[in-house]
Amino acid sequence: MQYSEQYPDEPATPRGGGLARFRLDITYDGTDFSGWAVQPTRRTVCGVLTDALGRILRTDVGLTVAGRTDAGVHATGQVAHADLPVEVDPARLVRRLARFLPPDVRVRTVTPVPAAFDARFSALRRHYVYRVATAPYGAEPLRARDTLSWPHPVDVDAVNAASQRLLGEHDFAAFCKRREGATTVRALERFSWTRAADGVVSAAVSADAFCHSMVRSLVGALLDVGRGRRGVDWPAELLTRRERGQGVAVAPAHGLTLVGVDYPPDSALGARAEVTRNLRVPGGATAPAAP
CATH class of the missing domain: 3.30.70.660 (Pseudouridine synthase I, catalytic domain, C-terminal subdomain)
Incomplete structure (x- = not known):
């Protein structure tokens, strides 16, 4: 994978502390991606992002996304969350990602969010x-x-x-x-x-x-x-x-x-995630989601 620039092998944050949850607002041109989800041997949005985050933070990073777009589909308002080192400087991470990422994907903002925030299940x-x-x-x-x-x-x-x-x-x-x-x-x-x-x-x-x-x-x-x-x-x-x-x-x-x-609102994130994790059936009833 080619990046626009090479950078010194330095961590983005000091070592210490634990993990905190962050929201990532993402935009991409999906033309040359095989969709969002990681696939072996294929170039995907999640694969490119987690690779860049891992190189910057020197740790494996998992992303949970609001909507797993198919191959060729674009995004100007995609949202994902990740649990990152608590010491992460969001503004600095955005700048470093802009330099590590290829030109067809960008992380616009990185924002600290409550632990109850789930990019997928908290979405309305x-x-x-x-x-x-x-x-x-x-x-x-x-x-x-x-x-x-x-x-x-x-x-x-x-x-x-x-x-x-x-x-x-x-x-x-x-x-x-x-x-x-x-x-x-x-x-x-x-x-x-x-x-x-x-x-x-x-x-x-x-x-x-x-x-x-x-x-x-x-x-x-x-x-x-x-x-x-x-x-x-x-x-x-x-x-x-x-x-x-x-x-x-x-x-x-x-x-x-x-x-x-x-x-x-933040106060309703957990309740919304709990509701969404249930499978809907016609008539408005819910059934437990399959694992």
Whole structure:
């Protein structure tokens, strides 16, 4: 792995004290990453970050992330937490990471947080944006890595009408790649489409959590509505299914960006994490999460 610069072999913090929990706010261009999660022989966001942190702090570092993005998906508002030496100087660590990390990933801030903070389980909701260029020439070159070039019109009124029918808590099995032991019940809080002056259509999608490929499947289904191949009611009709719907296209990864994660006040972090660790089932009941 290549870094932009080499540095003296000095620790970032003095030795001593124990560990404290820190929040990391992260941004990355996902184009050249095989997703977030560490994979042997593959370049991943977590792999690059933990390698850099380990070199700087001279200790193994584990990261817990709010949302494990797939290969090619970007982030401007990713959040992770790590237990680091209590003596860490957050501002200095950000500066050193900027010099150790490759140019397609950055840690914007490092912030001390309570021990109850869990980047994954304490999260209230995640926010994504999917960008679609509908101009005849496709996406602008400077945005081609985060914008889908779509050679069809998108009826914004139709996709918004169809999206509104999907809001609320449902079993989104038709829009997810099922994973053993994982629930597909999710609370979709926002799904709205806007067209900018340059013709780029953006879908803003927010939920308490997302199952595997859910956002890209929702966008793929709605793009079929937007081009007139499917009716406005079709996506909502799929909610009655308990398996992945045939005919639901998965939109390409590169148009998707994780733009934010919301958390409760510090006093509610532990309670929120406890609730989230339970598996939801239809009707609002909960069942113990699988180990």
